Structures are given as C-alpha cells and as structure tokens.
Amino acid sequence: MTKLDVEAIRAQVRALDFVAGTPAEVAIWREDDEDSRANLAIEGMVLDHDEEALFDMLRDEGVPPPLAARIILKLLDHPDADPSLPIAPLSAKAS
Known part of the structure; x- marks a missing residue:
C-alpha cells in the first residue's frame, strides 16, 4: 500500500x-488478526507501520x-470492490 492517512480513513x-x-x-477479531499477522510474517510478508495502523484502527x-x-478492497480500488461503499480509493487521493 501507499502512505495511508489513517485518520482520514477513520472519518470515512x-x-x-x-x-x-x-x-x-472485537477481542476475538484482534486475536484472529494477530494470528494472520504471524502467518504473514512467516511467509515474509510483514505489514508496514501504516498497514498495521489501518488494521488496528478498523478494530478500534x-x-x-x-x-x-x-x-480494504475499496481503498485498493480492486476490481471486486463494492462501488456503492462510500470509501475513497487511495488512488483517488494520490491524484
């Protein structure tokens, strides 16, 4: 991902x-997130600081x-993203 403005995403x-x-x-979801992050680390795909902050904010x-x-799909402007979800893709913020 690119540089994330987590507080702007929080507002959305x-x-x-x-x-x-x-x-x-939420406690269960946090435990699941910890397991997922550990699995990513094992695979060599450690989340960067902004990505960690984004996922923590979503749990908060x-x-x-x-x-x-x-x-996340909408932020990434993924083809499977829900067009009706009122979240601005990161690519829209970079322009």
Missing part, C-alpha cells in the same frame, strides 16, 4: 452505517471482518 469509516462489534467480538472502530475486507 465512522460515516458508514454498520453495526459495530461488541467488545467480546469495531468494524466487522467482512466489512473491513470490503473497505
């Missing part, structure tokens, strides 16, 4: 209409994993 996430996870759910905001995946 907060504007979304979604049901945040409960504290217990209680974003459920399926929505978090949709947000």
Whole structure:
C-alpha cells in the first residue's frame, strides 16, 4: 500500500452505517488478526507501520471482518470492490 492517512480513513469509516462489534467480538477479531499477522510474517510478508495502523484502527472502530475486507478492497480500488461503499480509493487521493 501507499502512505495511508489513517485518520482520514477513520472519518470515512465512522460515516458508514454498520453495526459495530461488541467488545467480546472485537477481542476475538484482534486475536484472529494477530494470528494472520504471524502467518504473514512467516511467509515474509510483514505489514508496514501504516498497514498495521489501518488494521488496528478498523478494530478500534469495531468494524466487522467482512466489512473491513470490503473497505480494504475499496481503498485498493480492486476490481471486486463494492462501488456503492462510500470509501475513497487511495488512488483517488494520490491524484
């Protein structure tokens, strides 16, 4: 990923209409994230500081994993991204 403005992305996430996870759910999601990050490290694909901050912010905001995946796809302007999701792709911010 490119340089991320995590606080700008946080503002967009907060504007979304979604049901945040409960504290217990978020705790489980954080554990799952730790496992995923460990697996990435084993594969030599360590997240950089901005990527870590983005995923931590999504958990801080209680974003459920399926929505978090949709947000990431939209940020990356991936062909499978949901065009109706009101998140600005990173490529749009770079122009």
